[in-house]
Amino acid sequence: NNDMVNILIEGGLKVDACTEPNNVKWVSKGWTALHIAVANDRREEIERLLRVNGGCRWLDSRDKEGRTPLHLAASKGLLESGKALIGAGAQVDARSKDGRTALFRAAANGDCQMVKMLVEMGADPTLTELHLGRSALDIARAKGHGVVVTILERGQAVLHAASRGDLQLLETLLEKGATTNFRDQYGLAALHMAAIKGKRDAVMILAEFGADLECQDIEGHTPLQMAVEGGCAQTVEVLLNRGANVNAKNKKGATPLSVSKCLGYEKITQLLVDEGAVLSVIPSSLPFPVS
Numbered sequence: 001n002n003d004m005v006n007i008l009i010e011g012g013l014k015v016d017a018c019t020e021p022n023n024v025k026w027v028s029k030g031w032t033a034l035h036i037a038v039a040n041d042r043r044e045e046i047e048r049l050l051r052v053n054g055g056c057r058w059l060d061s062r063d064k065e066g067r068t069p070l071h072l073a074a075s076k077g078l079l080e081s082g083k084a085l086i087g088a089g090a091q092v093d094a095r096s097k098d099g100r101t102a103l104f105r106a107a108a109n110g111d112c113q114m115v116k117m118l119v120e121m122g123a124d125p126t127l128t129e130l131h132l133g134r135s136a137l138d139i140a141r142a143k144g145h146g147v148v149v150t151i152l153e154r155g156q157a158v159l160h161a162a163s164r165g166d167l168q169l170l171e172t173l174l175e176k177g178a179t180t181n182f183r184d185q186y187g188l189a190a191l192h193m194a195a196i197k198g199k200r201d202a203v204m205i206l207a208e209f210g211a212d213l214e215c216q217d218i219e220g221h222t223p224l225q226m227a228v229e230g231g232c233a234q235t236v237e238v239l240l241n242r243g244a245n246v247n248a249k250n251k252k253g254a255t256p257l258s259v260s261k262c263l264g265y266e267k268i269t270q271l272l273v274d275e276g277a278v279l280s281v282i283p284s285s286l287p288f289p290v291s
Helices: 002-010 024-029 033-039 043-059 069-076 079-087 102-109 112-120 136-142 146-153 156-164 167-175 190-196 200-208 223-230 233-241 256-263 266-274
Strands: none
Touching: 033 043, 033 069, 043 069, 043 079, 069 079, 069 102, 079 112, 102 112, 102 136, 102 146, 112 146, 112 156, 136 146, 146 156, 156 167, 156 190, 156 200, 167 200, 190 200, 190 223, 190 233, 200 233, 223 233, 223 256, 233 266, 256 266
16 A cells, blocks of 8 residues: 555655565565565555665665565566666666576566666676576577567667766677677667767777777768767867768768867867868758757
């Protein structure tokens, strides 16, 4: 009963303790109130529990198998509950006693939406379980979950790591053979995402692993054009030093210099001019949306 939950919390209920003590099931599992709420998909109750002192104390609480509430959400396919937990600060790569992460459990179940969400939130698909040393990709492949294999194998994790500037995960993925040139539905590759977000170090790592400096999205934008629009001179400089085409045009005919002048980026404009940039057309509006 949600009203009762509110009353108990406001009255000082210790929600980090195992609740419903007369229920042997919960006691035997070592579940906290948050585990129970997640396991039963009580979304309003989850939100209320997370609001108590920020909810941080209970986000990564462990049951007797070392599972956090996020593990339960992933195992049961509770996408919205999983998002709420991660949004509140839950460790996306928390591992249970068997070394399995939430992503591993979702991949084992063939849960495409949960896998995609966890990857977007920064889950590391390279982590392995303790017993057989299998990763999320390994278990998905072994169980024949083709769509999940595609999600994990085709570079979406690289795309999201680059966008966030998560250098450790990005490097780990690339060292294990993940592609740098996976494209999303807009034709954006990891290098586009890192460039427009001004993630200079991510751009350097991707370039070192052979990312295509001249790859174009569906509107013809190269990573250099994205870096210019993002306004980070250091990222622009990295791409220029790597040999990116300073005069590449998008489908509207705009060059990096045209965009830089349109946006009033004096330092970037000078960098481009020093590399021999030509003006081409001055766009009446930005050639791509601000991210």
